[in-house]
Amino acid sequence: MSTYYAHSTAKSDKADWQILSDHLQSVGDLAAKFARHFSADELARVAGVLHDLGKYTEEFQRRLCGDAGPVDHSTWGAKVACERYGAFGKLLAYGIAGHHAGLANGRDSGERTALADRLRSDLPALQPDWREEIDLPPEGKLSHPQKFRVKKGRGQFQLSFLCRMIFSCLVDADYLDTEAYYDRIESRSPRRAAEMPDLKMLRDRLDVHLSGFKQDTPVNRLRGEILRHVRAEASLIPGLFSLTVPTGGGKTLASLAFALDHAIAHGLDRIIYVIPFTSIVEQTAAVFRQVLGDYADVVLEHHGSFIDDPTQNAEAKKKLQLAMENWDRPIIVTTAVQFFESLFAARPAACRKLHNIAGSAVILDEAQTLPLKLLKPCIAAIDELALNYQTSVVLCTATQPALKEDAMTDGLSNVRELAPEPKRLFDALKRVQIRHVGILSDLQLAQRIQQSSQALCIVNNRRHARALYDLISPLPGARHLSTLMYPKHRSAALAEIRSLLRAGEPCRLISTSLIEAGVDIDFPCVFRAEAGLDSIAQAAGRCNREGRRPLEESELQIFNPENADWVPPAELKQYAQAAREVLRQHSHDPLSPAAIESYFRLLYWQKGERELDAYNLLEQIHAGGLDGFPFEILAQKFRMIESIQMPVIIPADEEARAVIEHLASAFGTPREARRLQPYTVQVPRQAFLALRSTGAIQPINEERYGLQFVQLLNSDLYHQEYGLHWEDPSFIQSERLCW
Structure with a gap:
């Protein structure tokens, strides 16, 4: 029997090459572990074992030895999954075939070849040794995860969601096992996150902070009452909750306290805060770090503007990067764009973290800000997380009931209120x-x-x-x-x-x-x-x-x-x-609860049911069925922010100018991009092009970076009172008032 390898090194004797069966078994075991919260461990294990089956070919093994040219090593596993396990094999085939390039459409090709075409393609001969080296369940012996609940009219959406979640388990397991192999070969310290304090330790630290809370005003006394009542509800079984508290009622710390108590009570792994605006993400993460003191490192910010600490050492930075890729931290603070677009994504890097949403407490802050054109797909995703993925979702807002079934058709049902008597709170906090x-x-x-x-x-x-x-x-x-x-x-x-x-x-x-x-x-x-x-x-x-x-x-x-x-x-x-x-x-x-309810009823009635899924995404999933899941279409169409904004760097002080000078003369790194974020203004694409055409802005080292770094050259266009202003000033009234 020949020896087959998954990954190679420069050693010609192959003494340290990774054995293929070891890689497949390890990825299968890791993927199964990641799927435990939604009882899909057997499905995920099979996906992991089959994902690199195409490496059991002479062509791929010759490539590891130096032969040029690509070899398709992903499609064989997808084919075998379909042949052995029918419909559930097809469910796995999407992720197996796409574990490098991403999830493709089932039938219609886009940027990626459709799965149906991949399965029909000619492939190098698969060596039979694989049957002796890897262990698979008997043919036809795969089924729904245990306790999987099917919701009437939403079955195809649920299967597509499960498919993406298993894909997440697979790609994260594949990344981690491959990285661990090369870490060993190159004697690097593992990039896995350092040992983190458990949730009980975090709760103890929060309790110390809350013990100093002074109930010295009527508002603070009411905040204290809300906090106590919310924490008393933590033993409720996981599912959907609402926290209806007026602005200024202390929702942030009350929701954190509930999430920690609830997660500890039910064995959940982490708390994920989903916030509509980047500025609030930064603010909330800062509050949590202050509250948690020595445990501040457990809080991970994940958004496009995140700037890490430039004083961190290289090892700490690597661990932070991994945590941002797969959300392997106890507390995640992220944007609604990052959260929901990932739930409908197709690329491995975007989907890698999804399995870590399962078994979490998710606080959806300002739930009413979700874009109406995507509201139904968002609701379907929230509902599915709570139904089948051991995820508790808290709709945390001052303007309920934005997403509940009493405000809209197909809204969320069985949503339990955590706040004490919301009507009384609104009256008291008026x-x-x-x-x-x-x-x-x-x-x-x-x-x-x-x-x-x-x-x-x-x-x-x-x-x-x-x-x-x-x-x-x-x-x-x-x-x-x-x-x-x-x-x-x-x-x-x-x-x-x-x-x-x-x-x-x-x-x-x-x-x-x-x-x-x-x-x-x-x-x-x-x-x-x-x-x-x-x-x-x-x-x-x-x-x-x-x-x-x-x-x-x-x-x-x-x-x-x-x-x-x-x-x-x-x-x-x-x-x-x-x-x-x-x-x-x-x-x-x-702003009473009755007024808010009337507002959302009227708003949804004005928009119409179809406009709450403007791109008809749920219907496309239903119509495509298992053979035609439109994964690539979903990823392209599910965009919470459509307008294209372009970054312009304002060289406002010595720090910004020093980074710009470095970029002009050396290779930039993500560190430079993050250091410039506090000096960056986002402008509409049309304005960006107009500014560039007049020479007001200029790319930094365009041959190297393209338009990644563009600086403002005309300093007259940045005003200390207005900010960046490029428009014709004639719209401003010429006469100022004489007071």
């Missing part, structure tokens, strides 16, 4: 009066802002914010915030704004909705351009946040901009129309 003040010109709005020495005005687009700021800029304490300011600039501006507010000095802030993204700030008076009721609730959370002012002195004024240039896009206009109707019906208490 700190703001809300009224609609009608249509206002910019001049009228500026005059209202003038009347309060501390006021926040939130508008729907950046051009309006800049024009309005230009009007009020002569006033004491006039400030402006925009996403066109690089993050480090925004952070400094917010620190100054908070300082002014604490000191009781004039502060009149004009901002886009970025201020609503979990920014802890407290104004006595807030103005909000018409928007959805959930946005209005967030704006209200920036007014009298700590409840230190009388209700009658704290007001949120909603207005409709007179200028047609400031009309929001069509989709935002629908949100505003639904909110306007609810404000008429519930003028006495527009």
Whole structure:
């Protein structure tokens, strides 16, 4: 019998080459371990054992010895799976065939050859030795995972979801076993995460922090009551939960405490926070690290803007990179884009972490912000995680019931509320009066802002914010915030704004909705351009946040901009129309649970059922069936953010300029990209091209990096009050007000 190898080294005697059967067995065992939370260990083991079956060919073994040319080593395992195990073999075949290139469509080719075509292709002869060297279940002896529950009308979606989860187990196991082999050969320390404190240790540390919480105000006493009640619910069996607490009610730490208690009670592995905006991810991760003190390393941030600690040693950086690839940490804080797009992804790198969502407590913060065009696929994924993957999902929001079945068809059912008497909480935490003040010109709005020495005005687009700021800029304490300011600039501006507010000095802030993204700030008076009721609730959370002012002195004024240039896009206009109707019906208490429920019912009715799955993704899965799962189509169409944004680096200080200089003369690394993130502004593609055509921006070492690093050359286009501004300034009113 010949010896077959999976991986090779430079040694011609093959003494340290990896035996193929050892690799297949090890990957099968690891994949089975990863699938334990959804009882698919046997399916995952078979996928692992068969994934590199095509290496049992003379052609592949010659390639390991130096022969040139590619050899398809993935399709044989997929073929054998289908031949031996029928429908369940086909389920495994998608992942086996795609464990390097990614999941392909079942029938229609895209960037990747369709699975059906792969299975029909001619392949090198498979050597029969494999039958003696690897152990497989008898033919036809694969079935659904134990306790797998099929939901009426959603069976094909559930199978496609299971297929992707097994694919995740396979690719992570394959990566890890291959990496461990080369680590041994090259005498490298393993990149596996260091021993982490268990969840009980983290809970103990959280308890120490919470013991110092002072219940010295009515708001803090209510926060304490919410915390105690939520923690008392931790013994409930895993599944779907809601935490309906008004803005400022202490949801962040209450949800963390529940998640730790619940995970410990039910043997869950980790807590995953899913947050709509990157800025809140960073803020929440920072809060958790502060709370956990010496255990801060357990918190993993995963989003496109994450910047690691440049002082970390190389070994620590490698372990962090692995954790970001497969979410192997006790606490993950990530974006909704990262979480949901991964659940519908096709590429191995994006899917690798998915199996670690199973057996977790997932906190879905600000659940109502999920895009309506993808709402039904998102709900199907949430429901499936809770139904078959031992995952508890907490819908954590001040504006329930966004995703429940009482607000929409095919919504989530059996959602258990964790908060004590939400209606009473909303009444007790009512700190703001809300009224609609009608249509206002910019001049009228500026005059209202003038009347309060501390006021926040939130508008729907950046051009309006800049024009309005230009009007009020002569006033004491006039400030402006925009996403066109690089993050480090925004952070400094917010620190100054908070300082002014604490000191009781004039502060009149004009901002886009970025201020609503979990920014802890407290104004006595807030103005909000018409928007959805959930946005209005967030704006209200920036007014009298700590409840230190009388209700009658704290007001949120909603207005409709007179200028047609400031009309929001069509989709935002629908949100505003639904909110306007609810404000008429519930003028006495527009943020009550009853008002919120009316708002979402009206919004979903306006959109229509089909518009809640705008690309018909669920129907395509159902229609394709097992033989035609459209994995590549799903990955292409499931995009939570469609607009293409391009990064521009602002060389604002010596640190940024030093990194730019290094990039211009040497090879860049991910470290440089992360170091420049605090100086990067995202601009629309059209604006990016216009700036480049005039020479205002220029790529750094384009031959080497392409458009990865583009810096602003024309410093006149970056203003300390506006941020980056490239538009024709004629839209700004030429006359400033004389106060």
